[in-house]
Amino acid sequence: MEKLIKGTTAYKIFAADRAQNKLSHSYLLHFADAKNLRAALKIFAAEFFGASGTLLSRILNESYTDLTVYPAAGGKISADGVSEIIEDCTLKPVEGDKKLYIITDFDSASALVQNKLLKTLEEPLQGVHFLLGVTTLAPVLDTVRSRVKLLEIPPFSADEILSALNRKGENGENAAAARSCNGVLGVAENMVSGGWFREIREAAREICFNTEVCNISRLAAKYGDTKYKKELLSEMQNVYFFALTEGGKLNTVLQKHTILFALEEISRANRDLKFNAFFQGLLYDFMLRVVKENDRWLKLQA
Numbered sequence: 220m221e222k223l224i225k226g227t228t229a230y231k232i233f234a235a236d237r238a239q240n241k242l243s244h245s246y247l248l249h250f251a252d253a254k255n256l257r258a259a260l261k262i263f264a265a266e267f268f269g270a271s272g273t274l275l276s277r278i279l280n281e282s283y284t285d286l287t288v289y290p291a292a293g294g295k296i297s298a299d300g301v302s303e304i305i306e307d308c309t310l311k312p313v314e315g316d317k318k319l320y321i322i323t324d325f326d327s328a329s330a331l332v333q334n335k336l337l338k339t340l341e342e343p344l345q346g347v348h349f350l351l352g353v354t355t356l357a358p359v360l361d362t363v364r365s366r367v368k369l370l371e372i373p374p375f376s377a378d379e380i381l382s383a384l385n386r387k388g389e390n391g392e393n394a395a396a397a398r399s400c401n402g403v404l405g406v407a408e409n410m411v412s413g414g415w416f417r418e419i420r421e422a423a424r425e426i427c428f429n430t431e432v433c434n435i436s437r438l439a440a441k442y443g444d445t446k447y448k449k450e451l452l453s454e455m456q457n458v459y460f461f462a463l464t465e466g467g468k469l470n471t472v473l474q475k476h477t478i479l480f481a482l483e484e485i486s487r488a489n490r491d492l493k494f495n496a497f498f499q500g501l502l503y504d505f506m507l508r509v510v511k512e513n514d515r516w517l518k519l520q521a
Contacts, residue, residue, distance in 0.1 A: 220255055223383050223404065224262045229370035234266050242267070245340040245349040247325075247367040251374065253354045254405025257292070257323045259372070260352045264288075267319050267348070284313040288321045296328045298335060305339050308347050317346040326353040333360045341366045374402020384411060392416055399453045410450070419447050423454035426506060427462075427481070430472050430513055435506045443499025448492060456485050474520075477513040484508055 224230055229248065236242045250259050264270075264286055265278050277283040289304060290296055304320055312318045322328075340349055340363065351367065353359060375383075381397035383404055384390065392411045399416075400407035410416040422442045429438060445451055459478050473481075488505050492498070 220258055220383065220404065221262055222386070223375060223379060224259050224372070226379075227372045229372045230263065230266070233263055233370060237266060237269070242348060243368040244343050244347070245351070245367040247351045247353065247359065247364065247369050249353055249356055249369065249371045251354050251372075252403045252405040253324075254408065256352050256354060257288070260321045260323055260350055261288070263350055264319055264321060267350070268315070268317075285315050285318045286321070287319070288323065290323070296322065296324065296332055298329075298332050301328075301332050301335050305336070308339060308344055312346060317348065319348050319350060321350045321352065323352040324354075325351040326355050326358045328358075330360060333363050337362055337366065375404060376402065380404055380407050384408070395420060395454075395457070398457050399450065401453060406450075415447060416450070419445075419450050419454050422451055423458050426451075426502065427455055427458045428472060429506060430510055432507070432510055435503055435510065438506060439499050439503035443502055445498070448498050449489070452485055452489055452492070456482065459485070473509075473513055474516040476516050477509060480512045481505075481509045 233246065246263075248256075248260060248263065250256050252259070261279055261281070265275050268274065268278060268283070268286070270278050274283065278286055281288045287304065287307065290300060301322075304322075308318075308320070325333075343349065349367075351363075356364070377397045380400060380402065381393055384393040384397060384407060387408075390411045393407075396407040396410035396416060399419075400410060422445070426438055426442065429435070442451065459482050462473070462478050463475070484505050488496075488501055491501055
């Protein structure tokens with residue numbers, strides 16, 4: 220995780236600000252990995268304090284006096300909690316010459332809470348800095364965004380994710396998880412730690428390999444109530460990409476034009492899913508269109 224974060228442009232910008240003694244009063248880190256957001260923010264905090272050794276351990280353990288990580292793990296942001304932070308800002312640093320306040324999951328903060336912080340973000344006291352962490356920018360008020368320096372970490376490549384997973388330990392699912400996680404390490408970690416990912420892979424293959432109309436209702440009913448809808452669509456996409464680029468079983472049952480058509484249909488299915496489409500019906504329609512498209516190409520070649 221640390222190697223991934225330190226290789227990002229966002230981290231390098233932050234490190235350069237510190238090296239040049241040009242740290243902004245407030246930063247907003249946009250990182251789509253909900254599982255690892257808190258850990259990523261603490262990696263930035265270690266850079267902020269130039270930490271190593273014991274100090275680094277204290278920062279990572281959230282036991283350094285001049286670092287506040289809010290809310291507590293598993294907690295929620297509240298107006299009272301933010302008021303306490305604003306009040307605490309008036310106190311001098313205890314162990315050094317500057318203080319850092321991390322507010323993680325800031326995208327869950329209400330408009331009231333965000334507005335309460337505006338003045339403090341724009342004009343904090345000398346030596347006081349803020350680092351806000353979000354997985355999405357949409358809920359962040361424009362008035363907040365205008366007062367912070369934005370740092371964005373884009374999705375990692377599949378190779379970067381795979382290397383990170385392999386550093387934690389070899390696993391037969393690592394490569395598939397790296398391809399299926401959409402560049403989010405936390406998603407990949409969840410995949411390799413649970414047997415559900417193997418089930419998703421098997422479901423994707425069964426759906427993609429199907430070329431018979433008579434099987435569509437059964438498969439839609441079988442997989443329509445999965446909790447991992449996005450992951451299933453993502454793995455279906457990977458199955459089709461594999462068929463196009465490296466060959467495989469699909470090449471023996473589906474035409475190339477059908478596979479290209481199916482990839483477009485998956486994109487449409489993902490869009491529909493964002494609008495809460497009924498997933499069983501979505502799968503049914505997807506498979507029906509793909510099977511009909513494949514039959515059409517077979518007839519053209521006959």
